[in-house]
Amino acid sequence: MAQGWIRAYSDEYRFFKDKTYSRKDKSFFRKDFTTSFHLTANENAAVLKTLHWGDELILPDGIGSDDWTRGIVDGQEGFLKRWHVVEIGYLAKDVDDNKTPYTSRLQLSDNEYRKDLLWGDLIQITKRENDLCSVRARGWFGKLSSHLIGETALLNINFIDVGQGDGVLIRFPEGRHMLLDGGLPRANQQTGKNGADFVDWKFFFDYGHYKIQLDSMMASHCDSDHYGGLWDLVKKDPETDLELDCIDLKIGEFHHAGLSTWVDKGDTHKDGLGPKKSSHFTRLLNDRQDAISCLDPDNQDTLSGHWKSFLKDIIEELPETTFNRVGVTSESLKAGQDLPEIWPNTSDCKIKVLAPVTKNVDGQPALKDLGNSGVNKNGHSICLRLNYHNAQILLTGDLNKASMDFISEAYGDRISSFNCDVAKACHHGSHDISYKFLQHINAGATIISSGDAEGYAHPRPEVVAASAVTGHVDIDPVKDRLVTPLVYMTEIERSVSLGKVTHIKMRNFHDGNGNVNDKALLALNKAEISKASYLSTDEKEALNAIQDLNEKKAHREALEEREKTLLETMELESRQFETRSDFHFKTVHQLFTISYATKPLERSRILTKNHYGLVNVRTDGETIMCATMEEEGAGWTIHTFPARF
Template structure:
C-alpha cells in the first residue's frame, strides 16, 4: 500500500474501474487528472481520483501535471479556477452569490468540491483570488467563499488566500446624494480618478463617515476580503492590477513556469496619480470596460481571460496596444461579457482564437449569448480544416453544455400515507422562484400533478487543459457521464 504517490492520467480519457479485473466502470477520468496511487497491480492499479476509489489501467498513468483552466457554469456571470502544473491555484470571479442563484450554487461550490473531494484536502488554498471587476455577477461567489458565516456550506474546513487582486474601479458612496457611484473623473471626463488600492486604503474606506467610502454589497465583499488570511496566518495583501504590473506577482514565467500577463485595465498617470479610462456616463460601461485582462502563457499555449470588456474598452485597448496587438492573440479566449453583442469585431479579430468559451447565463433579460456574437466568435477564430472537417474554430457555451433531467411525479409518499397519481392534481404547492441575479424570489402556486421534478443537474463546466503544446477542451456527456474531448495544437 502506498498512499503518497501522485500519478497523472496520460491519455485523453481513462476509465476508473470498479475492480482490478472486469469491465464495470465507476467514472471516466480526463487527461491530467491526478490519481493518488493506493496499490500497484500488474495491469491495473488501485487509485483515488475525483473523490472516488477504483482501478485504472497502468498504461493510462504515465501523464504529467498540466495547466488546468475551469470555466465554471455559474449561470449569469463568470467563475474560473486555474491550477498550474506546480499545483498553485487561482480563482477569478465566482458568479452571483448563492442567495441570488436559481440553483443555489456558484463557483465557491465547485472550488470546494475540487479541494475537499477531488484532492481530499481539508483546506482550500488559493495563491491568488481576483475580482475581475466590481459587478455582483462576478464577485458574489468569492464573497460566499470568504464569508466564515457560510462555512456550513463547504466541505473544506479552512480557506487560505495568499493575495487578493482587483481592477481598481469600485463602488463608492456619492457624498452629494448618498447614492452609489464610481467616484469623480477628470475635467475632460476621459479618466476615472478615484481608484481603490491596498488593504489599508480599503479598511479606511470602510469606516463610517469615511471620505471616500465604499458602498453597498461591494463594501460588504471587501470587508470579507480584509478578514482573509494566508497559509502563514498573515493578513491577505490586497492590490490593484493594471498593465503597468506586467505580470501577476509571482507568475512571471521564471524557471519555465506559467506566466500570467496583465494586459488591462489600462492605467495612465494623471496629475501624478493613477487613472483609468472613463468610457461613458453609464457606470456599467466603466465597471465592465475596466475589467482585469489576463493572458496565461504555458509553453507555446496562450489563454486569454477577458472579464466583461465591451466595445468602448476594446477599441481603446486596440489604440493602447497600437503596434503590439499581437499581445491579444491566443489559442483559447474566454469570451467578453457572456456573449453580449456590445463587442468590437475588430477586437475579436485581433484575438483570433482557436477556441472561444462563453460563460453564459439563464436570464432572459440578457439573452446571452447573442447569435451575432456566436457567429463573430467563429468568423474571427483561427480556421483549421483537416480531411474536410473543421478542427477550429470551436465555440463553447456553459449554458449550452448544461442540462437537467426532468421527471413527472408519480406518487407522493408521506410518513403515514402514499398519495397516488390521481390525487396529485388536488395537492397544490407554493414555490419561490428566483431568476438569476434577482434579490427576491417571486412566488408561484401549482398543482403537484402539473409540476416537473428536477431529477438531476449537469453543470456546463468547460475544462481547458494543456501541457504547453497540446490543448484539450472537454465537457461532460450528459447521458453516460463520459467526456467529450476536442484536441488542438498551439500555434504560438
C-alpha cells in the same frame, strides 16, 4: 522524485462505516487526523515528526505494496505507513489508443457504474502492484494501469458553469490555484450553486482535503455576477457554512481591478465610481490597509454598496490575505516595456496582465471614463493572458466596445498581444463588442459563459457567429473536418433531466392524536402508478442484498402489497375530503428578482438532475484539449488542436 500527500482513506472508511454522518463530519475527521513519521520502517522506531492530513512530502521510491513507505519531509528521511500517504500523478495520454487517447476508463469495483478519466486528471495512488495501481480520482476509488499515470501536471482551466456570470478556476502545473470570479451569489442562482461550490467540490471530493487553498482569488471587476460567488466563499466561517463541505479556507492574495463603488462626496464624483479628473477616475482601491481605511464612513474616501460588504468580509474572515490591484500602464505600453506579470519567475506558465489600462494623472494611476457606470465597471475588467510554452489562453472579463476601442488605441501596434489559442468571450456573449477586436483575438476556441432567464438574451446570435468567423481557421483536409474555430457555451452544455411525479411518500407521519403512520400524496391516479415506483432507494438496496431468490421474491411482493394498500387508501381519502396538494416555491427571474409561486402536485414534473455545463481546457503547452462531460455523466466530448505560439 514522486510527490506525496498525507491521506488516510482506509482509516476514514473504517471510522465512518455503519455510522450516519455528513460530509462535514468527514472534514473534521481529516482535520484531526495525524500519523507518525518514523526513523526506520518499524512501529517502535523513533518518531521524527507528526504529520497531518494534507501535509506534503517527497516519495523517493513512490508507492509500492509494502506496509511502509519511504519519504522525505523538510530534508529529513523517514518512513510512514503506506495507507497514510498517496503518491500524486496525472492521467497521461494513452499512446496505444488511437481512438480515445485523452480518456481512460477507471476500473470500479461496482460494475454498474463507469467512470472515464480525462487527460491531466489528478490521480492519487494508494497502492502499486506490478503494472496495476489502486487509485483515487475524482472522488472515486478504482484500478488503473501504471503506464497511464505520469508525473507531469498540465495547465488546467475550468470554465465553471455559474449561470449568468463568470467563474474560472485555474490550476497551474506547479500546483498553484487561482479563482477568477465566481458568478452571482447563491441566492440569485437558479441552481443554488456558483463558483464557491465548484471549488469546494474540487478540494473536498477531487483532492480529498478538508481545506480550500487558493493562492489567488481575483474579482475581474466590481459587478456581483462576478464577485458574488467569491463572496459566498468568504462571508462565513467554513466550519459553520452548511453549503460547504470543506471546513477551512486559506486565500493568499485578493486581486482586483481598482475601480470600486464609493460614497459620493462632492461634485467631482460620478456614478458612485469616485472622483474624476481629466476624464479619468482617480480613486482606485489599492492594498489591504487602503481597503480597511475605506470601510470607515469618516474616511476621506468611503467604499459603498455590496462591494464594500464583500471586501469587509474578506478583511474580517481572512486576516492574512493580501490585497493587490492589477493593471498595466499606458505609459509602459507606449515605451514598449514588457507586460506586467502576476507571480513572475515562479512558474513555467506566465500570467500576463493586459488590462485594465491606467494613465498617470497627477502622479496617481487613473482609469479613463468610458461612459455610464456599467460600461466603466465592465470595460475596466482585469484581462489576463496565460502563456504556457506554445499555448496562450486569454481571460477577458466583461470588456465591451468602448473599452476594446480604448485598449486598441493604447496598444497600437502591440494589439497582437490579445492573439490566443483559447479565449473566454467578453461579457457573456453580449452584442456590445468590437468585431475588429475579435479579429485581433483570433481564438482557436471561444468559451461563452451565460445563464438562463437572465433578461439579456445572452449569448447573442451575431456574437456567437462573430466568435466563429473571427476565429483561427484550421481544417483537416484528409479527414475533411473543421479543427478550429470552436465555440462553447456553458448554457448549451448545461441541461436538465425531468421526472414525472407519481406520489410523495411521508414516513412516520404524526397526526396529532398520538398516531404515527405512513402517508402519501398522489400526483397521478392510483391506476397510473407502476409498481416499479413503490419502493424507496433504501428498500431496493435491502432487497438486492437478499441472496435467496424465493425469499427476495416474497419480500418484494410484501412490500408492493403494503404500498398498494397505502396508495389505494390515500386515493379514497383524498377524493372523499377533496384533498389538494400544492408546491410552494421561490424562483430567480432576470438575475436579481426573486418571486414566489405555487404549483399543484397533480401531474407535476420535477428536476431530477442538473447536468453541469463545465468546460475543461487543458494543455501541456503543445496540445490544447477542450472537453465537456456527456449528459449521462460518465464520458467526455473532446476536441484537440495544436497550440500555435
